[in-house]
Amino acid sequence: xxxxxxxxxxxxxxxxxxxxxxxxxxxxxxxxxxxxxxxxxxxxxxxxxxxxxxxxxxxxxxxxxxxxxxxxxxxxxxxxxxxxxxxxxxxxxxxxxxxxxxxxxxxxxxxxxxxxxxxxxxxxxxxxxxxxxxxxxxxxxxxxxxxxxxxxxxxxxxxxxxxxxxxxxxxxxxxxxxxxxxxxxxxxxxxxxxxxxxxxxxxxxxxxxxxxxxxxxxxxxxxxxxxxxxxxxxxxxxxxxxxxxxxxxxxxxxxxxxxxxxxxxxxxxxxxxxxxxxxxxxxxxxxxxxxxxxxxxxxxxxxxxxxxxxxxxxxxxxxxxxxxxxxxxxxxxxxxxxxxxxxxxxxxxxxxxxxxxxxxxxxxxxxxxxxxxxxxxxx
Numbered sequence: 312x313x314x315x316x317x318x319x320x321x322x323x324x325x326x327x328x329x330x331x332x333x334x335x336x337x338x339x340x341x342x343x344x345x346x347x348x349x350x351x352x353x354x355x356x357x358x359x360x361x362x363x364x365x366x367x368x369x370x371x372x373x374x375x376x377x378x379x380x381x382x383x384x385x386x387x388x389x390x391x392x393x394x395x396x397x398x399x400x401x402x403x404x405x406x407x408x409x410x411x412x413x414x415x416x417x418x419x420x421x422x423x424x425x426x427x428x429x430x431x432x433x434x435x436x437x438x439x440x441x442x443x444x445x446x447x448x449x450x451x452x453x454x455x456x457x458x459x460x461x462x463x464x465x466x467x468x469x470x471x472x473x474x475x476x477x478x479x480x481x482x483x484x485x486x487x488x489x490x491x492x493x494x495x496x497x498x499x500x501x502x503x504x505x506x507x508x509x510x511x512x513x514x515x516x517x518x519x520x521x522x523x524x525x526x527x528x529x530x531x532x533x534x535x536x537x538x539x540x541x542x543x544x545x546x547x548x549x550x551x552x553x554x555x556x557x558x559x560x561x562x563x564x565x566x567x568x569x570x571x572x573x574x575x576x577x578x579x580x581x582x583x584x585x586x587x588x589x590x591x592x593x594x595x596x597x598x599x600x601x602x603x604x605x606x607x608x609x610x611x612x613x614x615x616x617x618x619x620x621x622x623x624x625x626x627x628x629x630x631x632x633x634x635x636x637x638x639x640x641x642x643x644x645x646x647x648x649x650x651x652x653x654x655x656x657x658x659x660x661x662x663x664x665x666x667x668x669x670x671x672x673x674x675x676x677x678x679x680x681x682x683x684x685x686x687x688x689x690x
Contacts, residue, residue, distance in 0.1 A: 437634035451559035452491030497528035552582035574657035602672035604635035
């Protein structure tokens with residue numbers, strides 16, 4: 312068997328028989344049709360990179376996911392077993408092809424800041440660079456934890472007989488979260504869904520509109536700039552009861568005194584059989600923010616488009632440090648605090664299965680162990 316010819320049956324074995332997405336296996340062959348051979352896969356990747364990297368002028372760069380090739384790669388990253396070599400080839404190529412795009416956005420924003428057109432590089436611009444260097448990991452619905460966090464919630468909605476779920480995406484630090492949510496809805500089998508994406512900052516909403524427009528896979532997307540703790544919610548939010556409210560690390564952005572207020576808003580917006588799905592990190596100890604911020608610089612090594620240019624790598628290192636320094640980081644101390652806020656303050660039933668463990672820089676230069684848990688809450 313040559314490099315340009317391989318057995319389709321062997322290729323298919325690299326794919327889940329869909330333990331993750333409810334028995335769906337390349338529905339109607341729509342995803343696999345472009346990659347019948349290794350040569351076709353190489354051509355697919357070359358086409359994607361060419362589409363993403365031209366034109367070179369940042370002012371004319373089209374940040375959109377309107378090409379069939381890139382959409383198919385997004386779906387493939389959700390379909391292929393993460394232990395398989397093919398998964399890393401597709402997922403890393405997709406992320407790497409976006410790194411140049413994210414870096415150029417940072418440069419463009421920095422120029423605008425120098426001209427005093429904006430105050431500083433927006434947090435969400437820095438976040439997009441960070442998540443491309445992380446190859447999309449640690450976002451809402453990322454492939455390694457999606458089954459326990461979000462896919463199970465979507466399956467439950469299908470089992471309730473819901474055919475067109477009303478979904479609230481509650482804040483999103485990068486477009487990956489919106490992309491993953493739409494892909495999961497599609498792959499779980501919803502023919503139609505309605506996503507209302509909200510954030511209190513304009514930039515992620517504008518990025519979502521530019522990148523996806525108002526339709527992605529089978530989801531219609533509406534964008535609203537809104538602070539969830541505002542006294543008055545926009546009517547399209549306040550007057551809707553949502554079947555699913557999805558977010559990721561959302562509570563780390565709020566001081567402890569405000570967390571219970573967020574839970575009360577979530578309870579108000581959930582439908583009677585609705586589900587709140589989230590992933591949160593729990594840190595029982597004081598974080599050394601200087602060491603924590605410095606850690607982000609190490610991700611510079613994962614930048615691939617121009618990895619030999621010292622000025623590029625220095626810029627990226629600085630952007631990553633800015634990202635680590637920019638946002639608040641106020642995680643819950645333990646799951647008992649979540650239980651109290653969700654159950655006692657908001658009247659919700661809650662489950663919190665363990666996902667993984669991470670190390671975070673602690674006071675004194677050591678590390679503390681931080682547990683990640685999925686959160687499912689219902690009325």
